Amino acid sequence: MSEIKSTPERRPTPASLRTPSKRVCTPPIDIYEDQDGLVLRADLPGVSVDTLELQVQDNKLTLFGRVSTSVPKDAKLIYQEYHVGDFLRSFILSDQVNHEQTSAKLSEGVLELTLPRVTQSEPRRIPIRGE
Amino acid sequence: MAVFRWGSSIDAFRDLEREMDRWLRSVNFSMDGVRIGRQYPPVNIYELEDEFLLTAEVPGTKADDVEISIADGMVTIRGDRSDAATIPEDRFRRCERPRGAWERVLALPERIREDDLHAELTHGVLTLHLPKSPPSQARQIPIVDSEPPAGSNEAPGQ
Known part of the structure; x- marks a missing residue:
């Protein structure tokens, strides 16, 4: 049973998140379980707190990180192994994740999302009254 | 689908190639950006007038965990990311x-002023500045006249 599913990027993405001219990359993620729920970590090199958007709509959590290049404009690219582009990925959260309590932290280009489990309600005994 | 004749078969192949390219571009590789089987970290090199810039994506790595050294025209970047090491695999x-x-x-592109290297790490992107060394002065190479003195190379016995 998985409480969180990654959805392949289907177009169209929300209009506000689109940047037509730049390349969009899918960031690699880890998801692991701890005592309180799930933790999601995503590699977003070049993304700062100001350029990261996290959006929850219905069950869908979308992360969008805008990357601004640190290289001067007149620099000439002479060797390339990666593309500088914005990061986009979305996930479907199940009902077992407490959407209200989700918290996020970004450091050194790594986003850490804490997704606590919904606390199960205790079974309640129903008293039966005899006639 | 266009029907092609013998006379224009090369053009038809070009069309096919173009179609394939277009199709490949339109395919949405959902694994794009997930770096499997590639060298880590991915590196870009930029050239400016007076320096080279080497950028590498090293998310989750602190400045203390990166080591950069330079020797014999090669730059070595070493690091460790162990932020997930404490979490059990299961x-x-x-x-x-x-x-x-x-x-x-x-390998460095050309001569670098090795004493002036500096690097910074921001938001998981490492930028290494490699200042170019000034072009060295053209040096004249003296040529020694090795032509033997006249008369000595006469074949003996004549």
Whole structure:
């Protein structure tokens, strides 16, 4: 049973998140379980707190990180192994994740999302009254 | 679908090639950006008038965990990312991020002022500045006249 599913990027993405001219990359993620729920970590090199958007709509959590290049404009690219582009990925959260309590932290280009489990309600005994 | 004749078969192949390219571009590779089987970390090199810039994506790595050295025209970048090391393997639902120790050795494009190297690490992107050394003065190479003195190379016995 998985409480969180990654959805392949289907177009169209929300209009506000689109940047037509730049390349969009899918960031690699880890998801692991701890005592309180799930933790999601995503590699977003070049993304700062100001350029990261996290959006929850219905069950869908979308992360969008805008990357601004640190290289001067007149620099000439002479060797390339990666593309500088914005990061986009979305996930479907199940009902077992407490959407209200989700918290996020970004450091050194790594986003850490804490997704606590919904606390199960205790079974309640129903008293039966005899006639 | 266009019907092609013998006379224009090359053009038809060009069309096919163009169609394939177009189709490949339109395919949405959902694994794009997930770096499997590639060298870690990926590196770009830029050239400016007076320096080269080497950038590498090293998310989750602190400045203290990166070591850069330069020798014999090669630059070596070493690091370790161990932020997930304390989590037991069976806890993972999904595991795509590269982990562990890494090392890249790259040849430098040309002569570099090795004493003036500096690097910064911001938001998981490492930028290494490699200032170019000034072009060295053209040096005249003296040519020694090795032609033997006249008369000595006469074949003996004449």
